[in-house]
Amino acid sequence: MPEYISIHVGHAGSMIGNACWELCCLEHGIQADGTLLYSMPGDKSVSFIESANGQHTARAVFVGPKSYVADKVRTSTYHQLFHPEMIIKGSEDNGKTYAMGRYGQNSKVIEKVLERIRIQAENCNSLQGFLVFNSLGGGSSSGFTSLLMEHLTADYHSTPKVHFSILPTEDYLNMHNPYNAILATHATMELSDLVFLFDNEALNKLCQRNMKLTLDGDLNRLISRIVSSITGSLRFGGFPTVSLTDLVTNLVPSPRFHFSMASYAPAVDPQMARPFPFSVDQITRSCFEPGNQMLNVNPFNGRYLSCCLLYGGNVMLKDVDATIATIKAQRTAQIGSWSPVLNVSINNMSLVVRGGNPAYTERALCLLSNNTAVKDAWNRLSDSFEALYSRRAFFHWYQRLGMQEQDFDNAIDNIKDLCQEYEKAEFNI
Incomplete structure (x- = not known):
């Protein structure tokens, strides 16, 4: 069976990763320490590397811009699933901007991250693709992910790259998050094969209405059900089997319409x-x-x-x-x-x-x-972006790391063009 590698970037990506691997372990009968509790149908090798002594290690790489993110993974219930070298700590910074993640100190860890991904890829018999988890509104997360995608596309051009990304909303908004999300989306528009968009507002409403829950962990468990369903036919032999390549083929009618x-x-x-x-x-x-x-x-x-x-x-x-x-x-x-x-x-x-x-x-x-x-989600985000950019609010945070007004203009124009393309497709159907 083909394997896939999960890449968890930033705080949001790491917390979603904890929920996803918790569910994956339960589905395959694997304990928190990586040992097999009971035998379950399915192919564990799609998600795990099994050692000679029966220890299971996740095919995953975690990248945290701050030490507390890496520390939370290392001290989580399922920390023994993750090889210590696959948990990478970035530099300490308080930028929280796309520019900091893309051009700042955190960008210096890219070679280490690529090396860890290469090791994971070499441990695969037939690499299926990459699952990338991040927040588009996060600073280091958005910027570093765009940098990572440039390298992944160059090194693994034909391998599907599927994103699970959290969009910022008004209830969960730092003032400069619209900048981060628009800039990151513009930078990866031609690099991502398929992007599943989520937002905390919709997830929170769903949890409150259906399950009377409000904890962030429960929001992450909802996303983990989506990830489990996507990889389920690979791990348990669904009919027909749906690979990541099949998903891209079935869901993406044209390259720019890869937001699902x-x-x-x-x-x-x-x-x-x-x-x-x-x-x-x-x-x-x-x-x-x-x-x-x-x-x-x-x-x-x-x-x-x-x-x-x-x-x-x-x-x-x-x-x-x-x-x-x-x-x-x-x-x-x-x-x-x-x-x-x-x-x-x-x-x-x-x-x-x-x-x-x-x-x-x-x-x-x-x-x-x-x-x-x-397009409604992108239009809302574009409006927030323009409300800030019209006053050049927080722009100096990005400018001091080398970004120019032209970078911002190109990014917002690209997203607006995308929204217009969706409108034309809607009326031409």
């Missing part, structure tokens, strides 16, 4: 999971609802360019076909006429985890979609 959304159903607490069986029809319709989106946009305000439905658990193909036929007939979702099919994969073995939140259910669905409504 995710939803998951049922996301409920354990008390609600027991009395309701949640049919295939219920979970499928729920995933198309605005309230289950993990990005704060309304999919009904746009059109679906492509969709990929990843089912897990006790799911029959005939039930899926019947549900999709009904959705198309009733026009429940705004699906473009030039997107004739909804790509479907069924993984009967992935939902093996009981306990925790979201609750274990007999069946579940992860919907990955490319919807033109994503």
